Amino acid sequence: EIGLRYDLTVPFARVIGMNxxxxxxxxxxxxxxxxxxxxxxxxxxxxxxxxDVDIVGVKSMMAEAELMIMAKDIxxxxxxxxxxxxxxxxxxxxxxxxxxxxxxxxxxVILSLDKLEKIGEEGVKSELESKGLTNENISKLFSIIMMxxxxxxxxxxxxxxxxxxxxxxxxxxxxxxxxxxSNIKDICRFSPCLARGLEIYTGTVFEIFLADGSxxxxxxxxxxxxxxxxxxxxxxxxxxxxxxxxxxxxxxxALEHKNIERNMPAAQVYIIPLDTDSLSLNLATxxxxxxxxxxxxxxxxxxxxxxxxAGKQGIPFVIIVGEDEVKRGxxxxxxxxxxxxxxIDLSKLELFxx
Amino acid sequence: EIGLRYDLTVPFARVIGMNxxxxxxxxxxxxxxxxxxxxxxxxxxxxxxxxDVDIVGVKSMMAEAELMIMAKDIxxxxxxxxxxxxxxxxxxxxxxxxxxxxxxxxxxVILSLDKLEKIGEEGVKSELESKGLTNENISKLFSIIMMxxxxxxxxxxxxxxxxxxxxxxxxxxxxxxxxxxSNIKDICRFSPCLARGLEIYTGTVFEIFLADGSxxxxxxxxxxxxxxxxxxxxxxxxxxxxxxxxxxxxxxxALEHKNIERNMPAAQVYIIPLDTDSLSLNLATxxxxxxxxxxxxxxxxxxxxxxxxAGKQGIPFVIIVGEDEVKRGxxxxxxxxxxxxxxIDLSKLELFxx
Numbered sequence: 282e283i284g285l286r287y288d289l290t291v292p293f294a295r296v297i298g299m300n301x302x303x304x305x306x307x308x309x310x311x312x313x314x315x316x317x318x319x320x321x322x323x324x325x326x327x328x329x330x331x332x333d334v335d336i337v338g339v340k341s342m343m344a345e346a347e348l349m350i351m352a353k354d355i356x357x358x359x360x361x362x363x364x365x366x367x368x369x370x371x372x373x374x375x376x377x378x379x380x381x382x383x384x385x386x387x388x389x390v391i392l393s394l395d396k397l398e399k400i401g402e403e404g405v406k407s408e409l410e411s412k413g414l415t416n417e418n419i420s421k422l423f424s425i426i427m428m429x430x431x432x433x434x435x436x437x438x439x440x441x442x443x444x445x446x447x448x449x450x451x452x453x454x455x456x457x458x459x460x461x462x463s464n465i466k467d468i469c470r471f472s473p474c475l476a477r478g479l480e481i482y483t484g485t486v487f488e489i490f491l492a493d494g495s496x497x498x499x500x501x502x503x504x505x506x507x508x509x510x511x512x513x514x515x516x517x518x519x520x521x522x523x524x525x526x527x528x529x530x531x532x533x534x535a536l537e538h539k540n541i542e543r544n545m546p547a548a549q550v551y552i553i554p555l556d557t558d559s560l561s562l563n564l565a566t567x568x569x570x571x572x573x574x575x576x577x578x579x580x581x582x583x584x585x586x587x588x589x590x591a592g593k594q595g596i597p598f599v600i601i602v603g604e605d606e607v608k609r610g611x612x613x614x615x616x617x618x619x620x621x622x623x624x625i626d627l628s629k630l631e632l633f634x635x
Numbered sequence: 636e637i638g639l640r641y642d643l644t645v646p647f648a649r650v651i652g653m654n655x656x657x658x659x660x661x662x663x664x665x666x667x668x669x670x671x672x673x674x675x676x677x678x679x680x681x682x683x684x685x686x687d688v689d690i691v692g693v694k695s696m697m698a699e700a701e702l703m704i705m706a707k708d709i710x711x712x713x714x715x716x717x718x719x720x721x722x723x724x725x726x727x728x729x730x731x732x733x734x735x736x737x738x739x740x741x742x743x744v745i746l747s748l749d750k751l752e753k754i755g756e757e758g759v760k761s762e763l764e765s766k767g768l769t770n771e772n773i774s775k776l777f778s779i780i781m782m783x784x785x786x787x788x789x790x791x792x793x794x795x796x797x798x799x800x801x802x803x804x805x806x807x808x809x810x811x812x813x814x815x816x817s818n819i820k821d822i823c824r825f826s827p828c829l830a831r832g833l834e835i836y837t838g839t840v841f842e843i844f845l846a847d848g849s850x851x852x853x854x855x856x857x858x859x860x861x862x863x864x865x866x867x868x869x870x871x872x873x874x875x876x877x878x879x880x881x882x883x884x885x886x887x888x889a890l891e892h893k894n895i896e897r898n899m900p901a902a903q904v905y906i907i908p909l910d911t912d913s914l915s916l917n918l919a920t921x922x923x924x925x926x927x928x929x930x931x932x933x934x935x936x937x938x939x940x941x942x943x944x945a946g947k948q949g950i951p952f953v954i955i956v957g958e959d960e961v962k963r964g965x966x967x968x969x970x971x972x973x974x975x976x977x978x979i980d981l982s983k984l985e986l987f988x989x
Contacts (some may be wrong), residue, residue: 562816580692
């Protein structure tokens with residue numbers, strides 16, 4: 282009776298499907314827990330956190346480009362060097378079709394091709410053999426997909442074997458147009474075998490990897506899923522939709538690998554009351570209302586202990602609120618970087634931190 | 636085998652209990668889905684969202700005051716007038732004990748008293764009767780708790796009947812000291828019957844209500860739970876902890892009641908490409924990197940339609956990127972409030988929005 286959600290896309294598609302009055306285009310992000318039913322091991326928890334961004338209502342591949350640009354900016358902020366592999370599912374399906382592989386086998390052939398990076402050419406070939414593909418078809422397939430990317434595209438463009446490929450090429454070319462015009466060109470690679478397993482994708486698929494390959498799993502992945510919402514509404518309609526997901530766990534792992542520690546202090550100011558608890562609490566409130574992240578010593582620790590704590594936390598400023606100073610309308614401010622102390626008027630506290 | 640979490644406090648207590656090296660005091664907030672097992676009806680969903688803030692490692696009632704001040708600020712931002720009822724569970728337990736009510740009945744008596752607002756004096760009395768309390772004890776109990784708050788406190792202070800009351804008064808007085816010294820005094824009320832049902836609370840309890848009473852459920856509630864973490868560690872130790880929870884659903888309801896619609900536009904700038912898609916996408920990226928929330932027309936709608944959309948969304952500025960202007964190194968910026976249009980240099984775009 283109770284199920285645990287396994288992704289954020291399906292519930293999102295349901296929300297869109299059930300709210301026909303949502304203004305299109307609709308963009309949203311969501312961060313939430315999802316659960317996997319498959320095997321669990323170190324690094325693969327039953328429960329994990331996904332961060333999704335989706336755009337609904339845009340047919341143009343500009344939407345894909347927007348998500349890719351955003352991803353580049355996010356990974357730049359995280360100081361992780363990445364590259365983006367992209368492909369188009371129509372193109373891949375069209376290639377499989379053009380060889381004469383039956384439609385029923387298409388899905389499973391795609392799943393095998395998707396493993397090319399992981400199990401290599403021979404691995405994929407023997408998988409395809411075991412799935413019942415003829416040797417002729419397998420070698421035909423590989424002669425196409427192992428071509429140099431530019432050569433493959435050129436050949437398909439000159440003589441598109443079927444309508445799916447024509448469509449896929451059109452979408453791919455549109456995406457490449459945006460990719461080349463924007464500042465993500467250097468980190469994007471067309472990868473004709475990329476499929477992203479999931480069957481929900483109808484056009485563009487892309488996947489983001491660490492540039493140095495030190496983690497082989499992708500950090501992000503996404504694509505266009507124009508049929509999910511229509512499937513919910515059971516009306517067969519297409520609702521253009523593109524999404525990207527960020528795997529928080531693998532990103533965390535990548536940051537750990539790089540040994541990136543960000544010592545962002547939780548507070549800019551640490552208030553130490555010396556028998557001036559209630560005034561100090563008011564000062565904290567005043568500073569917080571000015572948007573200055575402020576913490577306050579609440580355990581009546583000695584001044585030395587409190588200063589030590591602020592130092593360890595990397596908090597840049599300490600305000601020492603002593604009774605004597607307060608009587609004179611002053612507080613002491615200590616700059617924790619250079620140790621410099623200064624007395625300022627209580628009334629001018631906010632100004633000091635502006 | 637699989638359970639759904641019913642609050643954020645217990646998992647948080649477990650995290651603290653299992654990570655003895657966490658630097659104390661530790662403050663955190665968490666927003667997440669929780670699930671109820673009890674009856675479900677309109678406004679009471681199986682799944683709902685809680686927003687919790689907790690402080691662990693502070694014995695001083697300053698921690699409670701800090702959460703209350705924060706709550707006041709949050710509700711001010713939401714434009715909701717509220718008041719805060721507060722009490723101390725030691726005090727309430729001590730009063731019940733002082734009357735001679737047996738310890739086994741204490742919990743259930745507190746649950747009944749907690750309903751005073753909801754079912755009235757007579758309702759509580761008959762509930763207590765059905766629970767086996769003597770009429771004598773019931774009237775003794777009511778003669779105490781129905782006293783004017785100041786009078787009750789005065790009487791208890793002058794002659795505290797037991798150690799629990801002594802302790803409760805000490806904590807309460809400490810809290811009142813902070814409340815009176817800070818700017819939340821006018822919205823705080825001591826409420827000697829408030830218990831907050833849950834047995835986890837060991838000292839302060841508080842609950843936040845809409846000032847106009849238009850919704851009787853509390854919007855927030857919290858208190859001190861010094862024993863939960865020790866219970867997880869099974870060592871009987873006390874780990875000072877205070878928390879507050881914000882009920883997102885009831886807050887949302889309150890905002891709806893007040894008919895508060897916040898037309899915060901999702902973007903400050905809307906870019907309309909007129910056959911300049913890739914350049915426009917680059918401009919959007921440039922502005923976003925400057926922290927300027929920017930949206931972009933992606934569906935090749937006509938200029939008029941696009942302007943209409945931006946207007947309806949309340950987006951203050953539109954950038955029209957036409958081919959002719961771009962050739963001259965310019966774009967048009969339209970101020971959607973006064974309709975004023977101006978042409979500026981492409982190179983000076985960021986400056987315009989600073």
